[in-house]
Amino acid sequence: MTDPLPWLAPHRDTPFVGEVLVPGSKSLTNRVLILAALGDGPSVITRPLGSRDTNLMAAALTTLGATIERDGMTWTVTPARSTGADPVTVDCGLAGTVMRFVPLLAALGDAPVTFDGDEHARVRPMATTIATLRSLGVEVDDGGRGALPFTVHGSGRVPGGTVEVDASASSQFVSALLLVGARFEQGLDLRHTGGTLPSMPHIEMTVAELRRRGVRVDTDEPARWVVHPGTIDALDVEIEPDLSNAGVFIAGALVTGGEVRIRSWPRDTDQAGDAWRDIVPAFGGTVTPDGADLVFAAGPELTGVELDLHDVGELTPVIAAMAALATTPSRLTGVAHLRGHETDRLAALVTEINRLGGDAEELEDGLLIRPRPLHGDTFRTYDDHRMAHAAVVLGLRVPDLLVENVVTTIKTYPNFAPVWERLMTAPAKV
Numbered sequence: 001m002t003d004p005l006p007w008l009a010p011h012r013d014t015p016f017v018g019e020v021l022v023p024g025s026k027s028l029t030n031r032v033l034i035l036a037a038l039g040d041g042p043s044v045i046t047r048p049l050g051s052r053d054t055n056l057m058a059a060a061l062t063t064l065g066a067t068i069e070r071d072g073m074t075w076t077v078t079p080a081r082s083t084g085a086d087p088v089t090v091d092c093g094l095a096g097t098v099m100r101f102v103p104l105l106a107a108l109g110d111a112p113v114t115f116d117g118d119e120h121a122r123v124r125p126m127a128t129t130i131a132t133l134r135s136l137g138v139e140v141d142d143g144g145r146g147a148l149p150f151t152v153h154g155s156g157r158v159p160g161g162t163v164e165v166d167a168s169a170s171s172q173f174v175s176a177l178l179l180v181g182a183r184f185e186q187g188l189d190l191r192h193t194g195g196t197l198p199s200m201p202h203i204e205m206t207v208a209e210l211r212r213r214g215v216r217v218d219t220d221e222p223a224r225w226v227v228h229p230g231t232i233d234a235l236d237v238e239i240e241p242d243l244s245n246a247g248v249f250i251a252g253a254l255v256t257g258g259e260v261r262i263r264s265w266p267r268d269t270d271q272a273g274d275a276w277r278d279i280v281p282a283f284g285g286t287v288t289p290d291g292a293d294l295v296f297a298a299g300p301e302l303t304g305v306e307l308d309l310h311d312v313g314e315l316t317p318v319i320a321a322m323a324a325l326a327t328t329p330s331r332l333t334g335v336a337h338l339r340g341h342e343t344d345r346l347a348a349l350v351t352e353i354n355r356l357g358g359d360a361e362e363l364e365d366g367l368l369i370r371p372r373p374l375h376g377d378t379f380r381t382y383d384d385h386r387m388a389h390a391a392v393v394l395g396l397r398v399p400d401l402l403v404e405n406v407v408t409t410i411k412t413y414p415n416f417a418p419v420w421e422r423l424m425t426a427p428a429k430v
């Protein structure tokens with residue numbers, strides 16, 4: 001879905017003071033959907049995220065034989081009784097979790113499954129998925145491209161055992177294997193062999209969700225995971241609010257000198273977005289628990305930051321927007337792998353911040369941002385929801401900023417633009 005007309009981002013000269021309950025977590029919803037589809041009985045998911053990425057995941061699992069009944073904010077997932085053998089196609093859109101996780105499930109079935117996605121999905125790193133499947137003895141026809149589209153020819157069983165992956169381009173290659181490892185005949189003994197491993201909280205989330213469903217996962221050695229073969233228990237769960245997406249509202253409060261209450265912030269969570277509790281003080285702001293909520297408030301000055309974002313790379317675009325509006329320079333490192341995200345986020349952020357008159361520079365593994373007065377222009381979003389989030393944060397302080405294709409935010413946040421407009425155009429509270 002694309003918007004033909006650029007959207008004028010709300011701008012304000014007064015502090016934004018408000019509260020928001022963000023929709024459910026993408027990463028949790030898509031893991032819980034997969035584990036429910038592999039479970040030993042039906043599972044009920046409450047407050048799932050209903051966005052493009054999770055709808056694509058639900059459609060993919062349905063294509064592979066699961067049944068998903070939706071009743072408002074409750075989805076009931078019944079695993080496939082038996083999979084057919086007729087060829088089927090899965091649309092991955094631009095969703096990393098669909099393109100990396102679902103091919104491993106396809107390997108467990110009998111039907112040839114062809115995976116494809118958006119134009120840009122065809123350049124996202126997928127060679128590790130293809131190599132992994134082949135090392136597990138699964139036939140993959142990729143026409144020699146090492147990328148989407150490709151067809152997985154499952155044979156109904158995967159012996160499993162020892163597997164080595166280089167997941168330096170994405171933690172999702174590890175999570176994909178862990179999610180299905182218990183269903184391999186010998187389980188899985190997985191080692192990451194690459195130099196760096198990004199997004200560790202996302203891998204920890206995968207392990208935690210497996211353990212909650214009775215799967216034995218040993219993590220005694222760094223970069224090694226042993227998943228014991230066995231069943232995956234069905235489990236009814238409620239999905240936590242998406243803390244990464246909460247970041248755009250937190251940034252809105254910080255760049256306007258205001259305050260935002262994020263409702264129902266989970267006290268104990270595996271989400272990468274929990275890192276906002278540490279990032280906000282680095283920008284000079286404060287974080288105060290209040291009942292089930294967290295209140296994030298601006299400090300006297302929005303100071304620049306030196307942050308290694310290796311573990312929480314998906315927060316980078318919004319942090320970069322805040323950095324461009326700060327009073328001192330910022331250095332963001334540890335995120336070379338962002339070049340393989342929805343777009344090359346390092347190049348995109350430099351181009352778009354500098355289009356507004358900013359001074360951003362690409363580093364080998366991150367960004368250097370020196371604040372400068374910015375002017376309005378059309379901020380390109382490259383079909384990347386988080387580039388749109390960066391744009392609207394900048395628009396709060398930069399007049400006449402137009403956001404190209406703001407609707408791209410439906411990837412992880414239905415209705416984002418109207419919600420943002422309503423909150424950000426509300427009168428200042430006194």
Ligand SMILES: O=C(O)C1=C[C@@H](OP(=O)(O)O)[C@@H](O)[C@H](O)C1
Nearest residue numbers: 027170171172198199202313314
């Ligand atoms: O497993 C997941 O749910 C995710 C893992 C991370 O991917 P990378 O390790 O590729 O950054 C993250 O950035 C992405 O938004 C979601």
Ligand SMILES: C=C(OP(=O)(O)O)C(=O)O
Nearest residue numbers: 094095096097314341342
């Ligand atoms: C990198 C992201 O998404 P994906 O799951 O498509 O990799 C993201 O949401 O920032």
